[in-house]
Amino acid sequence: MLGGIGRRLILAVLTVFLVVSLTFLLLQIAPGNPYAAYIEGCGLDPNCLTVVQSRWQADEPVYRQYFAYMDRLVHGDFGNSISNGRPVLALFAAALPNTIILGLGAMAVTFGLGVVLGTLQAVRAGTIIDHATSLITLTAFSIPVYWLGLMLAAVLAERLGWFPSLGAYDPSMYNQMTFAQQVANRLHHLVLPAISLGIVGAAWIARHHRAAMLDVLTSDFVRTAHAKGISRSAVLRRHVMRNALTTLITNFGLYVPIVLSGVVLVEAVFDWDGIGQLTANAVNRRDYPLVAGASVLTATGVVLGNLLADLLQLVADPRQRSRP
């Protein structure tokens, strides 16, 4: 088991290295100048352009820039953002908690709603409830995340005023709030983005969980449990759900990259100050240090997500532990 984990860790490090290198290469190839925010003010002044480019070592050969960057990265120096000059790590440190909160909120919606719907469908398999829920989940699965976010904001925020339309919290009042008020404020802001990001995933989880539940429901040991006189709800809780869990855990690991990709869109719609928005803006501005930092964090997040899924599988299913 330890050997398996070790191998996975080595692969994880290699994956992150390749992603960062590929990102650096793509940014070099992409048209556009990362110093646009500065050089636009320079206009056609050649002295100004020279000053800006030498400040960021942009006049060095690409391969030297690459090795210099990788060397700094290995020593934990992610450099400064070209757009605003602030340390990349500080910017991500400020943004990461917001993305984690959004991700967790979305996962709560995805897995909470998905498991409930999947279980409902499984125990009512073949009935009108099952068919109607299938239709709903199929529709929900087809909805673009961006469009759903816009509609929720337009109706529930703008028209009805039930929820805020912007941000992870209200910065105009946040610092003056008590801790409880800050929590409530963040939760209030979380509702619409979490639903936008989580609904599509919930539909996906519901369908998978329904299949997994049906698979277990027809097993011999479940029939035996019923025959022994154990109540239906107890059988569901203690036997069926537990065994359907392994599929859920696999989906959890696969879900992390889906969340990370959807997060960019939802963060744009709701101006959620997370990594997704930070990265999207960095790409638009060709802000190399920020984009590279984002690729390191994202790749690490995906890899860790999969690693976590593998570990949870080992915990949940003892049969996995003896496999290499």
Place this chain on the structure above:
Amino acid sequence: MRRSIAALVTMTTAITVACATEASCDGYCGTLVVLNSSDPNTVFQPRTSVIDEQPLVEQLFVRLAELTPDLETAGDSGFVPELASRWIREDEVTLVFELNPAARWHDGSPLTAEDVVFTFEVYRDPEVSATSAVLVERIESVAARDDHTVVVRYTMPYLEQLYDVAHHLFILPKHLLDTIPRGNIATHPLMTQHPIGAGPYRMERWGDDGTIELVADTNFFLGRPGIRRIVFRTVSDFGAKLTALASGDGDFVEFLGGLPAIERIEQSTQARVVSYASPVYNYLGFNFRSPADTTQPHPLFSDVRVRRALSLLVDRAAVNDAVTGGHGMVAQSPMTPMIRLTSVAIPAYEQDTARALQLLRDAGWTDSNGDGVLDRNGRTFSFEMLYPSTSGVRQTTAISLEEMFRNAGLDVDVNAVDFSTYVEQQQSGSFDTFINSQFTTPSPSSVKTAWIAGATFNWGRYHNPRFEAAVKRFENATSPNDRQQALEDAFTTMHEDAAAIWLYYLNMNAGVHTRFENVSLRPDSWSVTVWQWRVRNGAWEPRDLVGN
């Protein structure tokens, strides 16, 4: 399970009650949430480049004097005192300013004449590369006669002397910046995180998330601002910004853009539309140099007959209608409606397709092979039209123009690129034509920044000595008649040269929360009058009461 449900209900009730409670103000209140498009990087005005930096500068720093809403830049009467409580003309090249002795920096230090002298030196320092350095080049010297008297001498007599020294310079704190290498001031924390100014607002917080909070300086020497706090939030997505304004989560958006956004805010119960004269002109610019080699003339657009022909092909009224939906004006020059030039006669090109085609034939362009596209010596009349993909307004412009040119037999390749690429192509001159927006200042002399050889924003590399001489005569004019004549000469030259195809001035429409009163927006700078805005009594939002 039951306890979890009870907790959820309690929290929901608390939130609902909190939202429903009516807010009231017992002291000094008000919060204005401004929704920016991009993160400000610095408040060092000589090097600001992001449009959202200027409002910050104007709250944190002061000028010697401020323009009145009339925006009369000529002479000495079109200004109101700010740092300078009065000014006296000693002779035709000397102005003496008496500073308000009550003026203080936000750290409590007194603001003196030495700060004004220091500011002038910084703006003129080549190491700083101030974008407005060219606008103050006729100021010969700035000296301190005593702690509160500043003597400004000019190289020559001209009408905009007061404007040059009062409008372009934001006074900087010498005691804080003097020891910093001039080239590093823009990125120093004193300009990027903890600025100290003397303006109506001081910096409270500059967050890593781009949120900036300013708090009123209650000791501001011209009086306490009407709103206690200003919070700048960056919202990159325009749709999200509109939703925030319409739902009351934000209070101000400087520019609503096209008709759909304006109509949306007009229908909102939380915000209203405030219109003001446009400081922006939009045009199709020609590249006068070859994209392949900027030392060579452009194969198409170096020919004035071709430029005139294209100018005659455009139905400006139709473009204006398509783009602005009635919220704009047809443009005939690089002078915007906010500039006081109603008496200056500016020639214009009216659409005349027959004459345009004749000009093209004169230049050798005909459809020799009957394929519907003009050609000459085996080469088709083919060119690129560049614009940034982030602009819906310019996209609509491109579509309109492309159709008009195509109908006349020109092959147009419309190319939308992201903003970073757009800037890079402009810088390198690797384009044929481009659709651009250009801000002007209240003075006609702002034409220098984009249409004089070597000017910062002269992307097309336009150069006409006769035009430049006329601009010089305008700048140096000492009488309104001379000024008017020089301007007419300059614009007539530009017209004959078909320097660009002027398209429209987009009316500026801002969105403001309905609870604010005393709102006026100066076209060249919406934020100059913010410190005089108020929240209507009884219309308080919870965020207005923070710090009350």
